[in-house]
Amino acid sequence: MNCYKFEESFWDPKGTFGLFRILASASNGYTNFMLNKYSAFRYAGTGMYISYIRRNFGSSNDPRNRIDLIIAYENSTDMIPTNVPMVGEQITSMIGFGFNPINSNSYSILFEVKTVDSLGTSIYEYYYWNGSALPRAGSKMTFTKISPVITSRKNCRLWDV
Numbered sequence: 039m040n041c042y043k044f045e046e047s048f049w050d051p052k053g054t055f056g057l058f059r060i061l062a063s064a065s066n067g068y069t070n071f072m073l074n075k076y077s078a079f080r081y082a083g084t085g086m087y088i089s090y091i092r093r094n095f096g097s098s099n100d101p102r103n104r105i106d107l108i109i110a111y112e113n114s115t116d117m118i119p120t121n122v123p124m125v126g127e128q129i130t131s132m133i134g135f136g137f138n139p140i141n142s143n144s145y146s147i148l149f150e151v152k153t154v155d156s157l158g159t160s161i162y163e164y165y166y167w168n169g170s171a172l173p174r175a176g177s178k179m180t181f182t183k184i185s186p187v188i189t190s191r192k193n194c195r196l197w198d199v
Contacts, residue, residue, distance in 0.1 A: 066094055066095060066096060067093075067094060068091045068092065068093055068094070068106070069091070069092050069094055076131035076132050076133060077089055077090055077091075077131070077132065079108075079110065080132075080135050082109070082135075082137060082145070082172065083137060083172075085111055085112040086109065086110070086111055086172070087109075087110045088107065088108065088109055088110070088135065088172070089107075089108045089110070089132075090105050090106065090107050090108060090120075090130075090132055090149075091105070091106055091108055092104075092105060092106075092124045092130070093105070093106045093119070098125070098126055098127075099125060099126045100125065101123075101125055103123065103124055103125045104119065104120060104121065104122060104123055104124060105120050105122040105123075105124050105130050105149065106118060106119050106120060107120055107147075107173075107179060109172055109173075109174075116173075116174055116175040117175070118172075118173050118175070118177060118178065118179050119178045119179070120165075120167075120178070120179045120180070120181055121165075121178075121179075121180050121181055122149045122151065122165045122181050123151060124151070126153075127153075127154065128151055128152065128153050129151075129152045130149055130150070130151045130152075131149065131150050131152075132147060132148070132149055133148055133149070133150045134146065134147065134148030135147050135148070144168075144170065145167075145168065145169055145170075145171070145172055146166070146167070146168045147166070147167045147168075147181070148164060148165070148166050149164065149165040149166075149181065150162055150163075150164055151163040151164070151165065162186075163183060164183070164184050164185075164186055165181035165182065165183055165184070166181060166182050166184050167179055167180070167181045167182070
């Protein structure tokens with residue numbers, strides 16, 4: 039079993055779990071770690087695993103709240119900010135992750151964002167990223183919002199095709 043630990047300077051105000059965030063608000067920082075089966079760490083190449091976590095900037099309805107990717111290596115862990123939202127009661131899941139083990143420089147990630155409206159209807163949005171390499175600390179990942187609806191079929195999702 040592999041164990042990974044998050045390390046940073048406790049006094050770093052920009053750090054993941056820094057003193058400033060601890061004192062400023064219980065609503066700031068990271069939540070929803072290992073929320074569901076989709077957030078389990080996935081193998082992403084030699085000595086590398088990937089997962090994600092919700093990043094809060096105050097209240098749960100703050101529009102800046104988002105998903106950050108966790109890339110765990112044997113001796114370090116990188117937190118990568120993304121533009122994938124998780125605001126309010128939204129549930130965000132990494133429903134697709136893939137890489138070609140023969141050519142590990144080909145990665146694809148698909149997130150599903152579920153929002154339930156006031157009538158109880160679930161609304162789904164999808165965010166996709168493809169790249170030749172996973173980013174390192176200090177980088178940001180920009181996902182493309184995609185529409186899985188096929189014009190010839192009403193309410194068709196990616197896995198229905």
